[in-house]
Amino acid sequence: MNESGLPPAGAHPVLSAGCAPAVPDGIGAVIFDFDGTLADTAITQEQSLRSALQPYGLDLDTDWYRRHCGLSIHDLLASLPGARPLPHDEIIRRSRTHLLARMDAIAPIACSVALLRAAREAGLPCAVASAASRILVRPGLEALGLIPTFNAVVTREDAARGKPAPDLFLQAARRLGVPPQRCLAVEDAPDGIASALAAGMPVLRVVDGHLAPTGDSTDSTARPLSGDRVPMPRGCALGRGAARRAAAARSGPVSVPAPPTADSDRDGSQPSQPRSMMPVLHSTKNLQIKTPATETSTGVGVFEYTDAYTFIVPDRMEFELARFPAPDDLPLAPGVRSTLLPVQVLVRTELPQGSSVHRRLAAGTLTPAQAGLSTLPSAGEELREPFVEFATMVDDVNRYIDAAHAQHLTGLDDDRFHALLDTAVTVNRALTEHARTVGLRHCDGKLEFMVAADGGLVLADSPGTPDESRLLFDGVHCGKQVLRNWYVDNNLEVPVDRLIADGVPRNRWPTPASLPAAFLPVMSDLYRSLSETWTGERRWNAPDLPAATATVARVIGH
Template sequence: MPVLHSTKNLQITTPATETSTGLGVFEYTDAYTVFHYGRMPDLIPGKGEATARMAAFNFRLLEAAGVRTHFRRFIAPDRIEFELARFPAQDDLPLSPGVRSTLLPVQVLVRTELPQGSSVHRRLAAGTLTPAQAGLRTLPAVGEELKEPFVEFATMVDDVNRYIDAAHAQRLTGLDDDRFRTLLDTSVTVNRVLTEHARAVGLRHCDGKFEFMVAADAGLVLADSPGTPDESRLLFDGVHCGKQVLRNWYVDNNLEVPVNRLIAEGVPRHRWPTPASLPGECLPVMSDLYRSLSETWTGERRWNVPDLPAATAAVARIIGH
């Protein structure tokens, strides 16, 4: 599995083979990523454990709803054991129809709202996406709630993930029509379960990125860490509960790392500029936010942190939305 843009460390306990899934452990770290740069300079204390606990909760929630996942067990305080699949290389694509024990090289993105920070607004403005493609009649307002979920696909084997259409996604995955429809239906179900849970605890689940693997028995299995702030856009009272806050800070202060331009110009990664560090006062605020979000989401009270209304108010006051 790719780790360059991940905030998780991967330990392989049992390697996957062509005929059998393996076993792995994710350690959720306090690192964060923005702009497809990879891990940024700062660590946010407690983020890893808060995210791991949310991931474990979500896997149990989704399995109770009938979704098959790769989750095996939670290992306190910040690790998850899971069924491990092989990650395909570029030379393996498109996948053959009979592939087994393999992570699909495509993310499924399901959007139910279009808040500030959603790439849909940027792509509509640039003309790389049309309202019709997004199931819209007109340009959407920031924060608009969609009547029907908007499902998209993105590659997972490029330096920067690329949006692709459904036909391209199906070709890359090697899935036949029935199994590709199952992939879509399962993604919408996962999004619905997470969105309903978010609403029940006072949050808004605006969009989510979902990954799947093909198990040794050819079944489709939900993978990665659905519904966590690294994979979903969660809002409370209009304030982002995750890395969009940090992305906004870099942009607002003209400190964004131009990764797309650097890649287009062929600049090797070791020559990319080092991102600026966050101001010291940001880190405890973000630490409280992640921990408070986890407590709100899971119902567990583990840390002496402000409640989510207070934590998000502090974020809005010190960092911005």
């Protein structure tokens, strides 16, 4: 390796005469697609998918495949012409096995690697944004010797939507800390180009062995470098701000968290100053409002993480702010902007120990029929179809409501409310599938939405973190539930149900007993290990998840 982290120039094919690897002026980062852009994988991938489809009597049309190869494998299978219902998971497994066995046969694409070298020599950060799975992209980068070159590798597991939506490129820009409009995207496929343009990035396309601005391509699907938006389906997040996630601060802001680090709880503050210390009971972070949100635009805030309950090293995080409605503002008026919707969507795919569904069924406040069940479920029972619920967010304690009440509070019409539901179920499915690929069970998740300044619906908060999702590994809860169970097992729990029934305000609830000091390093290792497992990035050199959860079970319990 040379100082840039790239293999020596002689390790790559000779550049063609038309290749122009110079980095354009004004660019602050370069983001590359992988398949067909950095690596010539087209033939190997096509052969792998064709082989996986053959047992089901399907052939893969080469022309069709090459027009759609920029899609994720899940979207590609769903788009197969004339395809009947297929076992996607099995086909993907077969295809990936075939592809991984031939990973050493892939070759680098010379012009893209030359541009990568030029970018690194110019001191620019670089990332990969691929619609393929991490378990394929990372081995491919390793086979080419390119892993040390990239500051971030973003794959389909890191975004709710694949290409042509802008999410993957926006996530890569966010990880690099460079505004999307200053990121140069390098792509080869129409769906990838559409994705980058929708993210507001200028695009170079790999065409016949050289790099060309999309406006110079002979492909009629290529778009000019003007940054024109690609229309998104109704119900999807729109524009650059729409692909970023947000989490509510009770006084009005909505935050955009970083990738899962699983170290924070919902804040319950009502800051009246630009800088606000949040109650330790409800939060692990202080809030600084740099630019307040208005009725027509989002603002900017900063979270400063404290060590009150945090298991990860404290840090600062800048994010987007939106307004949080007061109870008197409900129901929201149609056409509201820059505002968090006052309703949580809960999507359940499994009913593990600790799920409120078991308690509510036992108390009679929920019936099996309402949960889509014919009988009372056992702990850990998987549901045939996701069970979707709604809860308020403006009350002192969240309470469950039905769909009609939820729609009324949000002020959304039928089409937009159904789009919100479709997005919630799709995100939950993506999280569940990703959890499965890394050996976890994603049992349920909470999702929140905001209406952006442009009127688009935006997925908010931090879905996929243990604060918003219930994750289990080998029967052990990977989150706060293990601590809740310890309180219950030791008769130390705060009687929440009784306090709610008696109308006691939350700020008058008793302070829980302190946790044993020995729990802190155990939970710290659990959260670090979970973060590394979920993201595939080794940030803290944590124990692997089997070891971390085994320690949790031994020291704290399940």
